[in-house]
Amino acid sequence: MENSPLYKIANPESIAFFGASNNPSAMGTSILNSIRALGFTGRLYPVHPKEAQVQGLEAFGAVADLPQVPDLAVLVLPTAIVAETLDACGQKGIRHAIVVSGGFTEIGAAGAQLQQALENVAQKHGIRFLGPNCTGIVNSHHRLNSTFLPYDIRPGFIGMASQSGSFITQMFDYLGRYGLGYSTGFSVGNEADIDLVDCLQYLARCPHTRVIALYIESIRRGREFIETARAIVPHKPIVAYYVGGSEEGRRAGFSHTGALAGPDRLYTGIFRQSGVIRADSITELFDFCWVLGTCPIPAGKEVIIQTHSGGPGAVAADACGRSGLKLPALDADTLARLAPFVPHTGSCHNPIDLTFTRNPLDYYLKIPEILLESPSCRSVLTYFLVPSKTVRQSLELMGVAADQLESETEQVLATIAEAIAALPAKHGKPLVGFSFRNHEDPFARMLYALGLPVLPDPGRAARALAALVAYRRLKMKIEKSGSN
Amino acid sequence: MENSPLYKIANPESIAFFGASNNPSAMGTSILNSIRALGFTGRLYPVHPKEAQVQGLEAFGAVADLPQVPDLAVLVLPTAIVAETLDACGQKGIRHAIVVSGGFTEIGAAGAQLQQALENVAQKHGIRFLGPNCTGIVNSHHRLNSTFLPYDIRPGFIGMASQSGSFITQMFDYLGRYGLGYSTGFSVGNEADIDLVDCLQYLARCPHTRVIALYIESIRRGREFIETARAIVPHKPIVAYYVGGSEEGRRAGFSHTGALAGPDRLYTGIFRQSGVIRADSITELFDFCWVLGTCPIPAGKEVIIQTHSGGPGAVAADACGRSGLKLPALDADTLARLAPFVPHTGSCHNPIDLTFTRNPLDYYLKIPEILLESPSCRSVLTYFLVPSKTVRQSLELMGVAADQLESETEQVLATIAEAIAALPAKHGKPLVGFSFRNHEDPFARMLYALGLPVLPDPGRAARALAALVAYRRLKMKIEKSGSN
Numbered sequence: 001m002e003n004s005p006l007y008k009i010a011n012p013e014s015i016a017f018f019g020a021s022n023n024p025s026a027m028g029t030s031i032l033n034s035i036r037a038l039g040f041t042g043r044l045y046p047v048h049p050k051e052a053q054v055q056g057l058e059a060f061g062a063v064a065d066l067p068q069v070p071d072l073a074v075l076v077l078p079t080a081i082v083a084e085t086l087d088a089c090g091q092k093g094i095r096h097a098i099v100v101s102g103g104f105t106e107i108g109a110a111g112a113q114l115q116q117a118l119e120n121v122a123q124k125h126g127i128r129f130l131g132p133n134c135t136g137i138v139n140s141h142h143r144l145n146s147t148f149l150p151y152d153i154r155p156g157f158i159g160m161a162s163q164s165g166s167f168i169t170q171m172f173d174y175l176g177r178y179g180l181g182y183s184t185g186f187s188v189g190n191e192a193d194i195d196l197v198d199c200l201q202y203l204a205r206c207p208h209t210r211v212i213a214l215y216i217e218s219i220r221r222g223r224e225f226i227e228t229a230r231a232i233v234p235h236k237p238i239v240a241y242y243v244g245g246s247e248e249g250r251r252a253g254f255s256h257t258g259a260l261a262g263p264d265r266l267y268t269g270i271f272r273q274s275g276v277i278r279a280d281s282i283t284e285l286f287d288f289c290w291v292l293g294t295c296p297i298p299a300g301k302e303v304i305i306q307t308h309s310g311g312p313g314a315v316a317a318d319a320c321g322r323s324g325l326k327l328p329a330l331d332a333d334t335l336a337r338l339a340p341f342v343p344h345t346g347s348c349h350n351p352i353d354l355t356f357t358r359n360p361l362d363y364y365l366k367i368p369e370i371l372l373e374s375p376s377c378r379s380v381l382t383y384f385l386v387p388s389k390t391v392r393q394s395l396e397l398m399g400v401a402a403d404q405l406e407s408e409t410e411q412v413l414a415t416i417a418e419a420i421a422a423l424p425a426k427h428g429k430p431l432v433g434f435s436f437r438n439h440e441d442p443f444a445r446m447l448y449a450l451g452l453p454v455l456p457d458p459g460r461a462a463r464a465l466a467a468l469v470a471y472r473r474l475k476m477k478i479e480k481s482g483s484n
Numbered sequence: 485m486e487n488s489p490l491y492k493i494a495n496p497e498s499i500a501f502f503g504a505s506n507n508p509s510a511m512g513t514s515i516l517n518s519i520r521a522l523g524f525t526g527r528l529y530p531v532h533p534k535e536a537q538v539q540g541l542e543a544f545g546a547v548a549d550l551p552q553v554p555d556l557a558v559l560v561l562p563t564a565i566v567a568e569t570l571d572a573c574g575q576k577g578i579r580h581a582i583v584v585s586g587g588f589t590e591i592g593a594a595g596a597q598l599q600q601a602l603e604n605v606a607q608k609h610g611i612r613f614l615g616p617n618c619t620g621i622v623n624s625h626h627r628l629n630s631t632f633l634p635y636d637i638r639p640g641f642i643g644m645a646s647q648s649g650s651f652i653t654q655m656f657d658y659l660g661r662y663g664l665g666y667s668t669g670f671s672v673g674n675e676a677d678i679d680l681v682d683c684l685q686y687l688a689r690c691p692h693t694r695v696i697a698l699y700i701e702s703i704r705r706g707r708e709f710i711e712t713a714r715a716i717v718p719h720k721p722i723v724a725y726y727v728g729g730s731e732e733g734r735r736a737g738f739s740h741t742g743a744l745a746g747p748d749r750l751y752t753g754i755f756r757q758s759g760v761i762r763a764d765s766i767t768e769l770f771d772f773c774w775v776l777g778t779c780p781i782p783a784g785k786e787v788i789i790q791t792h793s794g795g796p797g798a799v800a801a802d803a804c805g806r807s808g809l810k811l812p813a814l815d816a817d818t819l820a821r822l823a824p825f826v827p828h829t830g831s832c833h834n835p836i837d838l839t840f841t842r843n844p845l846d847y848y849l850k851i852p853e854i855l856l857e858s859p860s861c862r863s864v865l866t867y868f869l870v871p872s873k874t875v876r877q878s879l880e881l882m883g884v885a886a887d888q889l890e891s892e893t894e895q896v897l898a899t900i901a902e903a904i905a906a907l908p909a910k911h912g913k914p915l916v917g918f919s920f921r922n923h924e925d926p927f928a929r930m931l932y933a934l935g936l937p938v939l940p941d942p943g944r945a946a947r948a949l950a951a952l953v954a955y956r957r958l959k960m961k962i963e964k965s966g967s968n
Contacts, residue, residue: 025877027840079828102829102839106794133829164795170869174920217798243795248811249802252794252835281943282799282920310590310736311648311727314701315766318733327732344563345586345617351736355586356511385654393509436658436766440924459765 001205005128005194008096010139010184010202012071014043016063016094018085019076019101020054028076029055030148031100031136037152038145045070062088069093074136074146079103082132083117090125097122098146099131105190106133119192127193134189135165138172138182141208147187149173156181157293158286159209161199163188163217167282177439179448180290183208197224204232210293213285214240214276218262222270229274234479237292237471238276241285242267275474277467284463287455291464292471294451295430298378301469302328303462304371305351307383308363312458313351316381316434319462325379325469327351334374341367359394360387364416365423372427379465384435384454386443388413413443421450430468434461485689489612489678492580494623494668494686496555498527500547500578502569503560503585504538512560513539514632515584515620521636522629529554546572553577558620558630563587566616567601574609581606582630583615589674590617603676611677618673619649622656622666625692631671633657640665641777642770643693645683647672647701651766661923663932664774667692681708688716694777697769698724698760702746706754713758718963721776721955722760725769726751759958761951768947771939775948776955778935779914782862785953786812787946788855789835791867792847796942797835800865800918803946809863809953811835818858825851843878844871848904856911863949868919868938870927872897897927905934914952918945 001007015035019028032055035044045066046054053059060066063073063085073089075082075097082101089097104115115132122129130137136146140155147169153176162168165187175181183206186199196214203212212232219225229238244250244262271278277292279285303325307313317327327350330338335348341362347353352371357363364387371380392409400408424431433454437444447454455461485491499519503512516539519528529550530538537543544550547557547569557573559566559581566585573581588599599616606613614621620630624639631653637660646652649671659665667690670683680698687696696716703709713722728734728746755762761776763769787809791797801811811834814822819832825846831837836855841847848871855864876893884892908915917938921928931938939945 025874025881107829107831162795164793164798166793166795170793170796170920173922177922215795243798243802246802246805248805248809249798251811251833252789252798252801281803281941283941283943305736309648309650309654311646311650311699312654314648314727314733314736317736318727318730319765321730321732325732327735345591347591349735390509397509436655438657438661457765457767459767 001202004198004202004205005096006186006198006202008071009098009128009130010137010144011142012042012096012144014068014070014072015045016066016070016073016089017044017046018074020046021048022051022054027100027148031074031076031146034145034147034150037150039143041143043068043070063092063094064088066092071096073097074100076100079111079114083114083121086118086127086129087121087125090121090127095125095127097127097129098134098136099129099189100134100136101131102133104132104192115190115192122193129193130186131189132192134187135169137184137186138168139184140182141184152176153181154179155183155208157183157208157210158213158289159183159203159206159211160185160213160215161188161196161203162186162215163191163196164215165189167215171286175286178290179445179451180286191220195220197221197228200225200228200232200238204236209236211289212236212238213289214238215282215285216240216242217244219270226270226274229276230478233275234475234482238274239279239285239288239292239467240271240276241279241282275478277470277474284460287460287464288467290453290455291430291432291468294453295432295468296424296428297472298430298469300378302326302376302378303381303465304330304374304377304379305381306354306367306371307351308354308356308385309383310353310355312383312434313353316383316458316462317351319459320381323462323466325462325466328376331374331376334370334376337370338367360390360416363387364420368420368423368431372423372429372431377429379430379432381461381465382431382433383458384433384437384444386435386437386441387416388441388443410442414446417443417446417450421447421452424452430465432461432465434458485686488686488689489580489682490670490686492555493582493612493614494621494628495626496526496580496628498552498554498556499529500550500554500557500573501528501530502557504530505532506535506538511584511632515558515560515630518629518631518634521634523627525627527552527554547576547578548572550576555580557581558584560584563595563598567598567605570602570611570613571605571609574605574611579609579611581611581613582618582620583613583673584618584620585615586617588616588676599674599676606677613677614670615673616676618671619653621668621670622652623668624666625668636660637665638663639667639692641667641692641694642697642773643667643687643690643695644669644697644699645672645680645687646670646699647675647680648699649673651699655770659770662774663929663935664770675704679704681705681712684709684712684716684722688720693720695773696720696722697773698722699766699769700724700726701728703754710754710758713760714962717759718959718966722758723763723769723772723776723951724755724760725763725766759962761954761958768944771944771948772951774937774939775914775916775952778937779916779952780908780912781956782914782953784862786810786860786862787865787949788814788858788861788863789865790838790851790855791835792838792840792869793867794837796867796918797837800867800942800946801835803943804865807946807950809946809950812860815858815860818854818860821854822851844874844900847871848900852904852907852915856907856913856915861913863914863916865945865949866915866917867942868917868921868928870919870921870925871900872925872927894926898930901927901930901934905931905936908936914949916945916949918942
């Protein structure tokens with residue numbers, strides 16, 4: 001990892017910062033504030049031609065004046081002065097940079113000329129850089145966030161490289177809702193120097209990254225992409241969302257980063273050769289990462305669905321069928337063990353439909369455990385109706401005092417959540433939940449925090465589980481071809 | 485509407501209730517509490533063989549003892565005594581019922597016999613009934629909720645008939661999150677008497693219903709369904725989610741309500757003939773209802789995308805392309821009007837990418853208005869980054885005192901929200917938003933409350949807009965064939 005050109009970019013001990021000022025609404029100021037807000041522990045040197053202080057930090061009139069050679073320069077400057085500033089950085093001895101500024105190839109011929117000048121300067125000094133036209137990076141484990149929105153969620157396991165900075169920085173809030181976060185996220189912008197392939201190589205070695213996510217408008221080095229991905233997939237899953245498949249998407253990508261997208265089938269071929277799992281939307285990209293990053297790999301495509309409502313069970317079953325998953329019948333032994341829990345209105349066909357369960361411990365612990373222990377079961381898909389109300393009611397009937405009802409309920413829910421979240425590792429089989437309930441619900445939040453995925457729609461849960469099943473197949477295929 | 489067998493079921497002035505007790509965790513008690521919680525204004529007569537009072541209401545030992553003939557009986561009783569209880573209701577003169585109890589055809593031959601007995605009793609007395617094996621109905625405008633979860637959201641415009649009660653009652657929380665709600669929702673259960681077609685006829689005439697949603701595991705009266713739907717579609721859109729398309733979905737539906745589903749293509753044919761719009765998931769069903777129930781019908785498939793981030797714009801463009809929508813270039817006049825708002829890093833190709841906008845009034849009001857006024861534009865799709873932070877910052881710079889910052893920010897956001905929500909009606913063109921931000925955000929909540937749809941994913945927004953475009957085509961096709 002230390003040999004990657006991205007190492008010093010993602011793990012700098014010192015940063016020269018260009019473009020922050022005492023104007024709080026400037027983009028550069030927002031980014032400087034993001035870096036400080038996450039508690040970056042290295043040294044931070046704002047460079048400003050006029051101010052002695054920027055946002056309370058000592059500022060320097062020129063990069064030449066800095067008391068050391070920083071590991072990294074971050075440039076958030078008007079397009080016209082980016083190349084000359086990078087040149088000054090090179091003269092100082094700086095060898096890594098993030099160029100946030102836009103106005104290069106993405107705006108046409110005039111911009112392309114400026115980008116060429118920038119590349120020439122970088123080559124002259126041997127500078128490796130991310131951008132231009134990017135929003136920087138977040139390395140939550142190094143407390144570095146050089147994007148313009150604050151990273152106020154927990155460090156995570158999703159390593160991402162994105163040709164749209166928005167899908168790094170504007171997703172913090174989204175990921176945080178489900179207890180997810182980035183290990184490291186790279187906005188690669190126009191990829192004048194460092195590109196997706198470099199990011200893949202870095203993320204492959206990053207110990208905090210359990211799954212790699214890619215947002216792709218165009219792959220510039222096809223062969224290297226395929227080779228790199230194939231080497232990674234046996235150890236770490238890669239999920240990609242490709243946007244240029246339709247004519248409308250292709251054109252939009254071109255005016256965004258100047259990327260030349262190819263037809264859908266070309267990318268389908270690249271992903272197939274690479275062992276990369278393809279997602280159909282940004283939401284699905286993160287759904288897949290959630291399940292791939294938290295669940296054991298199932299030994300096959302057989303799924304048992306557990307529900308207490310026929311409709312959601314049927315929808316999950318249909319979604320499994322459409323995603324290529326199988327719903328086996330249960331073996332006699334498992335059926336016998338389930339029988340005491342299933343009322344006469346229920347069903348032991350798969351989906352297992354309890355219709356109702358008075359005791360949440362049965363629904364959330366005993367029944368999933370019986371299912372996970374069944375030899376016909378490779379994975380369990382469970383419908384979650386949040387049981388807070390049931391638990392509170394039971395405690396009330398048991399005579400718990402009104403002023404202790406809230407905290408006792410929370411305690412019981414926490415105990416259930418911890419026990420259910422421990423089941424997948426114990427049995428080496430995935431348990432994926434789905435629910436239409438609000439992600440703000442305390443029980444849901446406990447499960448997220450414990451790494452149990454509960455997706456907001458049965459179809460999304462089934463497709464994410466199918467991605468996990470697909471990962472096993474892709475991994476085995478590459479391993480097999482590699483050993484020949 | 486008054487002639488529908490569902491009229492007295494959805495609008496009773498008095499109810500005989502069977503199955504509630506002083507056990508708070510009994511299903512019947514939950515339903516009785518739901519009815520009272522929504523503030524039902526009619527008379528409510530619990531019938532209980534032993535108790536003099538049920539949940540504080542005067543209870544009656546037998547239906548024969550009631551002081552009047554109620555409009556409706558609700559039965560939440562053990563399977564074995566349902567038919568005899570309905571018989572007693574018939575003798576009293578009751579002509580409408582909801583049978584919540586399960587244990588009928590959905591559990592096999594023994595249950596089918598009990599259901600036949602129930603049907604015989606109903607026929608003998610001329611009773612029209614919903615169920616069995618259903619969760620009842622909600623008519624939010626009549627303050628009636630006979631499902632087991634409380635209806636604590638506002639009255640809405642979605643009229644639903646569902647072969648799964650869960651998709652009525654368990655979606656209250658989901659719909660409420662987006663400012664949506666049911667006008668009337670029917671859980672039809674096993675459809676021993678009243679079925680989907682009856683519900684369609686009722687909802688067609690219900691003045692609070694702007695769009696009809698269907699959850700279908702099987703259509704029992706195919707010809708009547710098609711004829712009824714074709715008569716409705718010119719006046720009101722119908723959206724359906726069909727679950728039995730895969731083998732796994734078909735089998736699950738069968739053990740849920742005993743419904744015999746057909747292959748996907750059969751239902752595709754039925755929906756095409758009926759003019760019904762097909763949704764691919766429950767989430768999509770409600771996405772489509774949201775846009776169909778709030779937006780003017782666009783005159784064509786041309787969409788202008790407005791964004792301040794290239795990635796989300798490209799994703800929306802690709803999703804539009806995949807959904808059959810077109811992204812026209814802007815006319816010269818519109819381009820000239822937009823020019824002052826677009827920085828040099830931005831793009832005036834469609835998507836219109838502002839890259840950033842310092843003033844939210846430009847982004848949320850002036851630019852959408854210019855786009856909606858353009859003759860090349862039939863609809864606008866806008867990326868919403870919630871501007872609360874920007875607004876607060878601007879107010880702070882303008883010198884607003886710290887203790888007034890919160891309320892002033894809210895006031896400004898409310899003004900923006902009201903203005904933007906008024907645009908679609910003013911221009912007779914839809915404006916659909918998309919955002920990855922939390923639905924709990926105050927600005928988002930203001931927009932939802934004002935009826936401006938902001939969907940949580942660009943692909944979902946594009947597909948919902950495409951459903952609205954499809955509705956225009958389906959409506960015109962039926963109108964044309966009707967006039968020949």
